[in-house]
Amino acid sequence: MNWKNWRKPSVGLAAAALLSAQVLGAANIASAAEGDVEVHLLGINDLHGQLDTTSIVSDKPAGTAPVLATYLKQAQAKYEHSLLFHNGDSVGASAPISSLERDEPTLEWMNMMGFDVGSLGNHEFDHGIAALKAQLKGGLDPKEGKVTHKGVNFDYVNANVIETATNKPLIDPYVIKEVGGVKIGFIGLVTKSTPSKVAPSGTAGVRFLSAEEEVAAVNKYAKELQDKGVETIIVLAHDPASTKEGATTGEAADLAKALPANSPVDVIVAGDNHALANGEVNGKLIVQAYSYGTAFEDIKLLIDPKTGDVTEKSATITTTFQEGVKPDADSVALIKKYLEKHPELTKPVGTTDGSVTRTDAYNNEAALGNLIADAMRTADFGDKAAPADFAFMNPGGIRADLPKGDVTFADLAKIQPFGNTLVKLTLTGDQVKKLLLQQWGTNADGTPNTKTLQISGLKYSADMNKPAAERITSLTTADGTPIDPAKTYTAVVNNFMAAGGDNYKVLTEAKDSLAGPIDLDVFYKYVVDTFKGGKITAKTEGRIVNTPAAGSEKPDADGPATAPSTPSIPSSDFISRANFVSKLVEALGLNAVSASSSTFTDVKSDAPYADAIAEALNAGYIKGIGGGKFNPDRSITREEMAAILASALKQQLPTVNANSVLSAFDDASNVAPYAKTPVAQLVQAGILTPGTPGSFLPKDTVLSSDADSIIELALAASGS
Numbered sequence: 001m002n003w004k005n006w007r008k009p010s011v012g013l014a015a016a017a018l019l020s021a022q023v024l025g026a027a028n029i030a031s032a033a034e035g036d037v038e039v040h041l042l043g044i045n046d047l048h049g050q051l052d053t054t055s056i057v058s059d060k061p062a063g064t065a066p067v068l069a070t071y072l073k074q075a076q077a078k079y080e081h082s083l084l085f086h087n088g089d090s091v092g093a094s095a096p097i098s099s100l101e102r103d104e105p106t107l108e109w110m111n112m113m114g115f116d117v118g119s120l121g122n123h124e125f126d127h128g129i130a131a132l133k134a135q136l137k138g139g140l141d142p143k144e145g146k147v148t149h150k151g152v153n154f155d156y157v158n159a160n161v162i163e164t165a166t167n168k169p170l171i172d173p174y175v176i177k178e179v180g181g182v183k184i185g186f187i188g189l190v191t192k193s194t195p196s197k198v199a200p201s202g203t204a205g206v207r208f209l210s211a212e213e214e215v216a217a218v219n220k221y222a223k224e225l226q227d228k229g230v231e232t233i234i235v236l237a238h239d240p241a242s243t244k245e246g247a248t249t250g251e252a253a254d255l256a257k258a259l260p261a262n263s264p265v266d267v268i269v270a271g272d273n274h275a276l277a278n279g280e281v282n283g284k285l286i287v288q289a290y291s292y293g294t295a296f297e298d299i300k301l302l303i304d305p306k307t308g309d310v311t312e313k314s315a316t317i318t319t320t321f322q323e324g325v326k327p328d329a330d331s332v333a334l335i336k337k338y339l340e341k342h343p344e345l346t347k348p349v350g351t352t353d354g355s356v357t358r359t360d361a362y363n364n365e366a367a368l369g370n371l372i373a374d375a376m377r378t379a380d381f382g383d384k385a386a387p388a389d390f391a392f393m394n395p396g397g398i399r400a401d402l403p404k405g406d407v408t409f410a411d412l413a414k415i416q417p418f419g420n421t422l423v424k425l426t427l428t429g430d431q432v433k434k435l436l437l438q439q440w441g442t443n444a445d446g447t448p449n450t451k452t453l454q455i456s457g458l459k460y461s462a463d464m465n466k467p468a469a470e471r472i473t474s475l476t477t478a479d480g481t482p483i484d485p486a487k488t489y490t491a492v493v494n495n496f497m498a499a500g501g502d503n504y505k506v507l508t509e510a511k512d513s514l515a516g517p518i519d520l521d522v523f524y525k526y527v528v529d530t531f532k533g534g535k536i537t538a539k540t541e542g543r544i545v546n547t548p549a550a551g552s553e554k555p556d557a558d559g560p561a562t563a564p565s566t567p568s569i570p571s572s573d574f575i576s577r578a579n580f581v582s583k584l585v586e587a588l589g590l591n592a593v594s595a596s597s598s599t600f601t602d603v604k605s606d607a608p609y610a611d612a613i614a615e616a617l618n619a620g621y622i623k624g625i626g627g628g629k630f631n632p633d634r635s636i637t638r639e640e641m642a643a644i645l646a647s648a649l650k651q652q653l654p655t656v657n658a659n660s661v662l663s664a665f666d667d668a669s670n671v672a673p674y675a676k677t678p679v680a681q682l683v684q685a686g687i688l689t690p691g692t693p694g695s696f697l698p699k700d701t702v703l704s705s706d707a708d709s710i711i712e713l714a715l716a717a718s719g720s
Helices: 015-020 065-078 104-113 129-137 211-227 251-258 329-341 367-377 409-415 429-437 505-509 519-531 577-588 610-619 638-652 658-662 673-684 704-718
Strands: 021-023 037-044 055-057 060-062 082-087 117-119 155-157 161-163 174-179 182-190 206-208 232-238 242-244 247-249 265-269 276-281 284-289 295-303 310-319 350-352 390-393 405-407 421-428 440-442 448-450 454-456 458-463 472-477 488-494 513-518 544-547
Touching: 037 065, 037 182, 037 284, 065 082, 065 104, 065 295, 065 329, 082 174, 082 232, 104 329, 117 182, 117 232, 155 174, 155 182, 174 211, 182 211, 182 295, 211 232, 211 251, 232 251, 232 295, 247 276, 251 265, 251 276, 251 284, 265 295, 265 310, 276 310, 284 295, 284 310, 367 390, 367 454, 367 488, 367 519, 409 519, 421 429, 421 505, 421 519, 429 458, 429 472, 429 488, 429 505, 454 458, 513 519, 577 610, 577 638, 577 704, 638 673, 638 704, 658 673
Parallel strands: 037 082, 082 117, 117 155, 182 232, 232 265, 242 276, 265 284, 390 488, 458 544
Antiparallel strands: 021 310, 037 295, 055 060, 161 206, 174 182, 242 247, 276 284, 295 310, 350 405, 390 454, 421 488, 421 513, 440 448, 458 472
């Protein structure tokens, strides 16, 4: 396929539109029949009690309950007929303002907002069925016995969790809502992997339907709804799904495929993996709106009032950017009430000199990685056991550095924002070694894909000149005792890793597995208890000793020989080097050469991006990576993007003192030499902004939506 005939998002659209919404396209563009009722289902998923947490999306602040509330209320005011729903994990893995009160603040906020229906997520099971029922129906929360819940004022639904004592659904499997004279049925589901995501005590007394049983249950309840005159049916399935390059995949998509093509189910709302989903599978619209209140979905349904059938359906995902939005006063007051109850949340937990960073964590030991791993190893799993022998932290889960100066809880939340559950595993010494070997992967194009684990309780040496299977030359506990391949050890990891994420597949073979607390809660407690409000310290100390490969390639003009691999983030869509170049070439209107002009050995002439790469190479915008390769499929980093853009803009960028401009960033030393001037020029021109306050994050990968916006800003700044 030639890239010039390849359908790609246009960067000619307004940046705000590109960043704030993604709309299902041509599948449902027919005009609505006269008399159809227009209903909008406004929803969120995976809020995780992030009431006061500001997230950074496309380099802009987004989220918090007050800002989300404003967006939702404005949408409700705009539409004559609407319903408000949430799709699970609204509680659990929460910010301290909510978790310290057993998530009563989040439940109170949802009541205040007037939600119409909700579903269960896996985190609603974190503390067991009694706690779940107390949160929903009211009563004393059994965890610590300190919080009394008021109960929720709206319906919760779930059809695939069965109480073993009664063999009936734990809660009502479905509910009917009437709006605008039409009836809409909501059936609830939760991911079948819930038992592996929470402690065994969390699911004691219930069982989860198998995939086949789940499909049968949906069909059964859909038939019951039809018998009650309901033809518009929504499944609130807290199942993962994502849409990339027009394809929607995941458990929610598998459910859609398993249902009959003529099923009355119209929409399946996904959740759990914090991603974007907006596409059709087997006639069912599948939608998911990221997480943490950073976005919401607006599902538009046109319904025939005579038959009750949906005649048209589409969805828009809107990001809740804070800029220009007045926070909802009632939500602000609710947060203020709980912050006053817990003043410790607004006080600094310590200070740093700016040296506790994640610098080069993908390849080597990092100071911040050591701090996090040490915290993980001390986690209390409620089993009255001693601290674990080891802890392992994946580098992609360390999302920011500790700032220089005062450190607050908010700073810690930026470092570990995913709300992962810690898991204690039992591994043999042989499995520990296999885990370390799995750090060194290979991309499809043959380039290295290294994800060095940050460790506690052990140390090792590795010779990067050897094949991966022979690379570890010594492996001991922290005190120098050799690790016995046949002996068993306990190790703490996060649930993403425990499930085999980032290719750490040996962890799925662990003998025992015990789910425990949330990683951020453990990190916060460790920092408070260890440093007692004083200076927070951590350093590299020889836990990992790598012997570099001889003759390591040096970077060419637009990228390092080995860049960090894309971190695993459920709510992100990173752009590859090839796709970024394609977008830029399209925006510049280049059309002079063909793929035959490309000299990169890893760019096939029939690849959809081949012509674009040839155009950019001919124009002098790219020089590739050592060894005659371009690495088209690897995610582009912020500094690589800067180098390419600067080459494209040439004399249109300001002359700068690079060191002076970059001095504003705590991580200026992390910017590769080839990228220092390009980064400084684009920062000075207002085209690039900090990745997080005070940091540029040069090695971070780039979202597709970021690329669209930055290219548009670059063209506008240059006057092109």
